[in-house]
Amino acid sequence: MxxxxxxxxxxxxxxxxxxxxxxxxxxxxxxxxxxxxxxxxxxxxxxxxxxxxxxxxxxxxxxxxxxxxxxxxxxxxxxxxxxxxxxxxxxxxxxxxxxxxxxxxDIDKKNxxxxxxxxxxxxxxxxxxxxxxxxxxxxxxxxxxxxxxxxxxxxxxxxxxxxxxxxxxxxxxxxxxxxxxxxxxxxxxxxxxxxxxxxxxxxxxxxxxxxxxxxxxxxxxxxxxxxxxxxxxxxxxxxxxxxxxEIDIEVAKRNKWAEKYREGLKGIGDIGFQVVNKNNKSTYKDFCIMTSRRDELYNFLDQEGIMTKKYFYPIHKMDYYKKKSFKLSVTELVGDQSLCLPIFGTITKEQIQRVIDSIKVFFER
Ligand SMILES: Cc1ncc(COP(=O)(O)O)c(C=O)c1O
Structure with missing residues (x-):
């Protein structure tokens, strides 16, 4: 094949x-x-x-x-x-x-x-x-x-x-x-x-x-x-x-793709989403999901030919910064669970669907 x-x-x-x-x-x-x-x-x-x-x-x-x-x-x-x-x-x-x-x-666990x-x-x-x-x-x-x-x-x-x-x-x-x-x-x-x-x-x-x-x-x-x-x-x-x-065109496309992801991934596994307040507009520079099986999902999608990004890596845990101890429970949880999915203006409906379908397969195995 x-x-x-x-x-x-x-x-x-x-x-x-x-x-x-x-x-x-x-x-x-x-x-x-x-x-x-x-x-x-x-x-x-x-x-x-x-x-x-x-x-x-x-x-x-x-x-x-x-x-x-x-x-x-x-x-x-x-x-x-x-x-x-x-x-x-x-x-x-x-x-x-x-x-x-x-x-x-620390960060707000919704936004x-x-x-x-x-x-x-x-x-x-x-x-x-x-x-x-x-x-x-x-x-x-x-x-x-x-x-x-x-x-x-x-x-x-x-x-x-x-x-x-x-x-x-x-x-x-x-x-x-x-x-x-x-x-x-x-x-x-x-x-x-x-x-x-x-x-x-x-x-x-x-x-x-x-x-x-x-x-x-x-x-x-x-x-x-x-x-x-x-x-x-x-x-x-x-x-x-x-x-x-071109910015407004790009933002509009990404908002549309983000909506597709939200619809397609709703209720799948333990997936959570970043919340955008209805009075605000996000650029969706990244579309971030959260799951307790983040690392497994990352490897699975990689094998399926879908690139994702574990992002951000919390700064207080970086070698240079970790000399001082900070206890940031939400940041640490989100840092372990966040995965950014493919999103860009020229991504196609079929590609988005392929990502959604692969994630479903992962959680339904
Ligand atoms: C949140 C944030 N701040 C600052 C920067 C630095 O911007 P630049 O890469 O243009 O130096 C980046 C880069 O991606 C970023 O994501």
Whole structure:
């Protein structure tokens, strides 16, 4: 029997090659391959219009975007920053680079985002910052986090790496906290191969971030602040200019596929789903199920030619971070049970059905 083609867990949506070549031709002719030339400016403007936010700042990656934001907040060294552990490690790495102490909070077992009740228990006199992730594009409980940040005078930053196209109570993610940081790396819904955008409504912070992402200076080569090279290249921004306008189409497709998965997998084994509040919109950067037989299912699907992802690996359990002991019962359970299924704009109905059928076979054996 011929083996069936593998189903990847993810495939980026690529712009038309000729359109990209056309843009590259302009870059070549202009000889401006970096330094915030036309493509970077256009990508930023596209996001300003889409998000309805005052400032958008292009960066080389989501990771460097988070670095630039945290560094620009000027939080005293040694301060505590509350973060989820169920996120990508960039969220905590940038705290370490900025000499802040990550204090890991647990997640809500429904939406899989940082649990405000857990955050509340961790606030001390040393706490200065909360960094919350919109996990898999599902917006966090923003109102509650904002309330706490206001009450305790904490800075609030969102890791919105998965959230370009997400909505919280009808407002685009990108409009909340001090700043939100998007990623457009190759695994995101729309991509610039590598790249990121920082969104903020705070004029002063925006200006400071512009310095930080450009080595610490603007025109005069005189560093005003500690900076880094966070510039996005024109080659990346050119790709971003072509893919960003596709975001709503991508989000709509993924919401449709997510619904298919939910219908098809309802009541199968002990499968649980991430809950998206009906007033919010997720990008479904990943479609995550949870089961106590996660590792077995992962191996079974792999043999069936279906790629899945055990994701996230909780940060507090990573070798580098596990020196301090944190007890995060929901994070640990979800970290052991979460499995992201194939989802991408161009996945077919047949492929989704094949995934569902294979999971059914697994649980009915
Ligand atoms: C939640 C989260 N934050 C930050 C990042 C880092 O973004 P980038 O890969 O663009 O540096 C990622 C990357 O996937 C991520 O998933």
């Amino acid at each position: 011929l083996s069936r083609p593998k189903i990847p867990v993810f495939q980026p949506s690529m712009p038309a090659f000729d359109d990209y070549v056309q843009r590259l031709k302009c870059v070549w002719e202009s000889k401006m391959v970096s330094n915030f030339a036309t493509n970077c400016q256009e990508m930023e403007q596209l996001a300003i219009n889409y998000l309805g936010v005052k400032h958008v700042i292009g960066v080389a990656s989501g990771d460097l975007g988070l670095m630039a934001v945290i560094s620009s907040l000027d939080i005293p060294e040694g301060s505590e920053a509350i973060v989820p552990s169920f996120t990508f490690n960039s969220t905590a790495n940038v705290l370490m680079w900025n000499k802040l102490r990550p204090v890991f909070a 899989l985002c940082i649990d405000p009740a857990s955050v509340a228990k961790l606030i001390t006199r040393k706490t200065k910052l909360i960094v919350a992730t919109h996990v898999f594009g599902n917006p966090c409980n923003i109102a509650e986090l904002e309330r706490m940040a206001n009450n305790y005078r904490l800075k609030l930053v969102f890791d919105a790496a998965h959230g370009y196209g997400s909505e919280y109570r009808g407002v685009k993610v990108g409009n909340f906290g001090e700043a939100e940081v998007f990623s457009f790396s190759g695994t995101k819904l729309v991509t610039s191969a590598e790249g990121g955008l920082i969104a903020t409504n705070n004029d002063e912070l925006a200006q400071r971030i512009r310095y930080t992402r450009n080595y610490g200076f603007l025109e005069d080569y005189n560093s005003k602040f500690l900076g880094l090279n966070g510039k996005i290249s024109e080659l990346n921004a050119a790709m971003g200019c072509l893919t960003l306008p």
